[in-house]
Amino acid sequence: MRELVTSAGLLVDFSDFLGAVERQPMSEADLVRDAQRGDTAAFEELYRQHVARIYGLCLRMCANPAKAEDLTQEAFIRAWRKLGSFRRQSSFRTWLHRLTVNLVLGDLRSTGRWESRLTAIDSLPERGDGGAGAQPETTFDLERAISQLPPQARMVFVLHDIEGYKHREIASLCNLAVGTSKAHLHRARKQLREVLKR
Amino acid sequence: MNCEQVREQLDDYLGCYLDEADRQAVEHHAETCVSCRADMKDLKNLLAQARQLSPGVPPAQNLWPAILEQIEDSPAKSWSYANRSWLALAAVLALAVLLIPLLLRQQARQPGEQVTVAITDSMAIDAATQAKVDLARSEDRVLLVRRDLVEAIEIRRDLLGPEASQSVEESLLVLDQAVADIQQALEENPDDRRLRLLLAAKYQHEVRLLQRVSRV
Numbered sequence: 455m456r457e458l459v460t461s462a463g464l465l466v467d468f469s470d471f472l473g474a475v476e477r478q479p480m481s482e483a484d485l486v487r488d489a490q491r492g493d494t495a496a497f498e499e500l501y502r503q504h505v506a507r508i509y510g511l512c513l514r515m516c517a518n519p520a521k522a523e524d525l526t527q528e529a530f531i532r533a534w535r536k537l538g539s540f541r542r543q544s545s546f547r548t549w550l551h552r553l554t555v556n557l558v559l560g561d562l563r564s565t566g567r568w569e570s571r572l573t574a575i576d577s578l579p580e581r582g583d584g585g586a587g588a589q590p591e592t593t594f595d596l597e598r599a600i601s602q603l604p605p606q607a608r609m610v611f612v613l614h615d616i617e618g619y620k621h622r623e624i625a626s627l628c629n630l631a632v633g634t635s636k637a638h639l640h641r642a643r644k645q646l647r648e649v650l651k652r
Numbered sequence: 653m654n655c656e657q658v659r660e661q662l663d664d665y666l667g668c669y670l671d672e673a674d675r676q677a678v679e680h681h682a683e684t685c686v687s688c689r690a691d692m693k694d695l696k697n698l699l700a701q702a703r704q705l706s707p708g709v710p711p712a713q714n715l716w717p718a719i720l721e722q723i724e725d726s727p728a729k730s731w732s733y734a735n736r737s738w739l740a741l742a743a744v745l746a747l748a749v750l751l752i753p754l755l756l757r758q759q760a761r762q763p764g765e766q767v768t769v770a771i772t773d774s775m776a777i778d779a780a781t782q783a784k785v786d787l788a789r790s791e792d793r794v795l796l797v798r799r800d801l802v803e804a805i806e807i808r809r810d811l812l813g814p815e816a817s818q819s820v821e822e823s824l825l826v827l828d829q830a831v832a833d834i835q836q837a838l839e840e841n842p843d844d845r846r847l848r849l850l851l852a853a854k855y856q857h858e859v860r861l862l863q864r865v866s867r868v
Contacts, residue, residue: 493829494720501716506708513709527715527722534723596701614667615702621669640663647694650701 486546490537497537501530504547508554514612515558517601525561529554555613555627562605599649603642610635611642653677658688662695 480488480499488496508529513522533550540549600608609628613619614635619627621635628635653661658681664670665678682689834851841847 494723497723498716498720501719505715506710509711509715510707510709519712523711523713523715526711527719530715530719531722534719596698596705611702615699616705616707621667636663643663643695643698647698650698 482546483542486537486540486542489534490540497530497534500546504550505530507547508550511551511554511612511617512558514597514600514616515555515609516562517608521561525554525558529557532557551617552627559609559628562609595650596646599646602649603645606630607638607642607645610638611646614639615643653681655681655685655688658682658685659691662688662692666692666695666699 480496482500482503485496485500489500505526509522509526512525512529513519516522516525529550533553536553540546600611603611606628610624613624613627614621621632621639624630624635625632630638658678661670661674661678665675670678682692831851834847838844838847838851
């Protein structure tokens with residue numbers, strides 16, 4: 455296709471023309487459209503653009519790196535299978551984010567960890583335990599403290615205070631009353647403040 | 653508001669859930685109460701730290717190979733030609749039936765000539781007949797049409813803007829891939845009439861694309 459012989463017998467070289475176009479990065483809308491047509495290369499590019507955010511979300515929501523990897527993988531597989539239903543009424547990022555939240559919530563419910571009891575603050579590891587040494591101490595402490603929150607409080611805190619969801623949205627996603635979502639957030643914030651003060 | 657009421661409202665205050673009157677009441681109390689002001693500061697610090705957390709955390713390992721294995725193995729079904737729903741298949745067949753005669757008639761025109769084509773009942777009947785035409789013959793004709801159009805495009809090359817260039821590139825890549833996929837499928841199932849019609853439709857798409865660019 456890049457070199458074709460015209461009816462006048464001339465060799466038409468399209469390399470420059472198409473090569474220049476190839477160097478232009480594709481927009482997200484283009485990638486989504488191509489992925490919807492079955493282009494796994496386009497979907498791989500979408501994966502590369504979003505994997506860190508999706509993994510970060512999974513990690514904070516389930517507080518388990520291995521589980522977070524499994525859920526991230528499953529989120530992208532599920533996204534691929536459902537791409538046909540993505541109608542671009544929201545951004546791909548928002549759509550993928552919600553799909554992931556629902557996936558993690560479903561996993562927590564199915565494994566019974568959603569209703570687990572409040573972790574006693576006294577049982578939390580002392581400051582400085584664990585890895586991630588390259589992170590600033592306050593950030594590391596906060597990440598560690600979040601991971602020790604009870605599942606529902608952690609979920610609401612992550613969605614509300616990190617991901618920017620509103621209580622109404624969280625209530626809808628998690629099948630909670632708005633008041634319950636607020637109560638979980640209050641408990642999470644209180645526990646985090648106490649831990650970080652130590 | 654007293655201290656207890658303010659502490660109950662602090663979460664909503666910082667989340668901007670309060671109406672104007674309650675918001676002012678909380679602020680007014682905090683201005684005069686050292687304890688509540690300290691609580692508010694504490695909470696603001698926590699939220700500031702939370703906002704500073706990086707939203708992205710790269711996983712320790714590359715998850716793509718495992719994902720690719722899964723999506724190649726299974727339900728890319730909705731994209732697979734063989735697994736399209738009957739409705740989609742019907743649409744493809746209808747498209748192919750309508751496009752083949754356009755494709756064949758296009759060959760008879762002069763290079764770069766702009767043509768308005770009306771699809772009539774007789775053409776549809778004609779198309780049904782033409783759908784039986786040997787695919788190799790159709791391919792030859794497509795190549796002739798494409799060759800002339802490419803020549804016309806070459807003459808207008810400098811006039812192509814970036815938008816048109818991008819459109820051409822994207823479409824050609826998609827069409828090339830689609831044609832390659834169908835050709836491969838045809839090698840495995842040479843008698844599959846649906847695939848032959850689909851391939852003819854893809855060729856026609858390609859011609860239409862080049863035709864569009866040639867008019868720039």
